[in-house]
Amino acid sequence: MLQRLVLVCALASALCAAAAAPGGGEALAVVNGASIYAGDLKIDGELIALERQAYELRKQALDAAIADRLLRSEAARRGVSLQALLDAEVNFHVDDASDAEVEAFYEQQRTRIRQPLDEVRSQIADLLKDGRYRAVRQAYVRKLRAAADVKIALDPPRLPVDLSRAPKRGPENAPVTIVEFSDFQCSFCRRVQPTLAALQRRYGGKLRWSFKDLPLVSIHPAARKAAEAARCAGEQGKFWQYREALFQNTKISDDLHDLLSAKLELDRQVFQTCLDSGKFKPLVDADTAEAQAFGISGTPAFMINGILVSGAQPLDVFTALIDRELELASATGR
Numbered sequence: 001m002l003q004r005l006v007l008v009c010a011l012a013s014a015l016c017a018a019a020a021a022p023g024g025g026e027a028l029a030v031v032n033g034a035s036i037y038a039g040d041l042k043i044d045g046e047l048i049a050l051e052r053q054a055y056e057l058r059k060q061a062l063d064a065a066i067a068d069r070l071l072r073s074e075a076a077r078r079g080v081s082l083q084a085l086l087d088a089e090v091n092f093h094v095d096d097a098s099d100a101e102v103e104a105f106y107e108q109q110r111t112r113i114r115q116p117l118d119e120v121r122s123q124i125a126d127l128l129k130d131g132r133y134r135a136v137r138q139a140y141v142r143k144l145r146a147a148a149d150v151k152i153a154l155d156p157p158r159l160p161v162d163l164s165r166a167p168k169r170g171p172e173n174a175p176v177t178i179v180e181f182s183d184f185q186c187s188f189c190r191r192v193q194p195t196l197a198a199l200q201r202r203y204g205g206k207l208r209w210s211f212k213d214l215p216l217v218s219i220h221p222a223a224r225k226a227a228e229a230a231r232c233a234g235e236q237g238k239f240w241q242y243r244e245a246l247f248q249n250t251k252i253s254d255d256l257h258d259l260l261s262a263k264l265e266l267d268r269q270v271f272q273t274c275l276d277s278g279k280f281k282p283l284v285d286a287d288t289a290e291a292q293a294f295g296i297s298g299t300p301a302f303m304i305n306g307i308l309v310s311g312a313q314p315l316d317v318f319t320a321l322i323d324r325e326l327e328l329a330s331a332t333g334r
Contacts, residue, residue, distance in 0.1 A: 158306030
């Protein structure tokens with residue numbers, strides 16, 4: 001684990017630094033007198049993914065070290081051994097798996113196990129009990145952590161998103177900026193909208209919102225046109241209303257754009273001319289290219305002050321990161 005962490009961190013730091021260096025750093029090869037630099041390799045997305053992997057490995061190791069420190073400190077405070085503490089607070093609350101639970105698990109996994117139940121019964125029972133142990137231990141560590149003074153200095157990789165032409169809303173001086181890369185035909189993008197609305201209600205003017213298009217046209221053929229339509233509505237000051245209306249519909253079509261332009265009281269001739277011209281196709285394509293350069297291949301994806309969050313994550317994933325960013329902003333005065 002440690003050797004892998006050191007290797008990944010070294011590779012990520014060295015490669016990302018070389019790719020970002022002016023002129024691409026030192027030449028990696030010379031072909032007939034012409035130099036090839038790290039920046040010519042077009043692997044920014046892979047390097048960013050490698051840097052994120054290094055961060056995740058660091059974070060996992062740090063979380064484990066924090067948990068161990070908290071448990072040992074609590075054991076010392078009580079005047080007991082670490083094992084005695086774990087026995088009282090964790091093992092005591094972990095029950096053995098019942099026969100019914102073992103059999104239910106076996107039935108769910110029968111096609112993967114491919115052995116008679118009697119031959120794997122004890123292994124399944126141990127597996128279920130181990131899962132319970134880890135869940136109870138994690139809950140206890142969270143309790144200790146909440147009561148302790150824990151300050152995290154490890155910072156996730158932050159990506160420099162270009163927001164110069166992205167739709168924005170919220171105070172310009174908000175301490176937290178959320179950028180959404182989305183696809184109007186994506187069911188997961190639609191599913192996360194209530195979570196985003198909850199964030200708006202919870203944090204209000206502490207958040208600045210931006211939107212970037214990532215239509216996955218190979219599986220969502222109407223997504224690019226929908227992205228262009230929202231931009232055309234934005235020309236009339238109604239991007240965010242059009243965006244919301246699109247996500248409220250499960251079927252995107254040309255007829256829907258007609259209906260929405262009328263519903264939102266757009267100048268329909270101006271809107272249709274804009275949409276037919278393909279005026280915003282280059283901008284939508286530029287957003288897509290930027291996402292690909294960041295290694296983003298699926299939707300939705302979010303940047304919270306440049307920190308990548310992939311997928312339709314639950315509310316607590318967003319709030320944990322936003323709260324930390326607000327704490328940093330308060331501490332640094334930014």
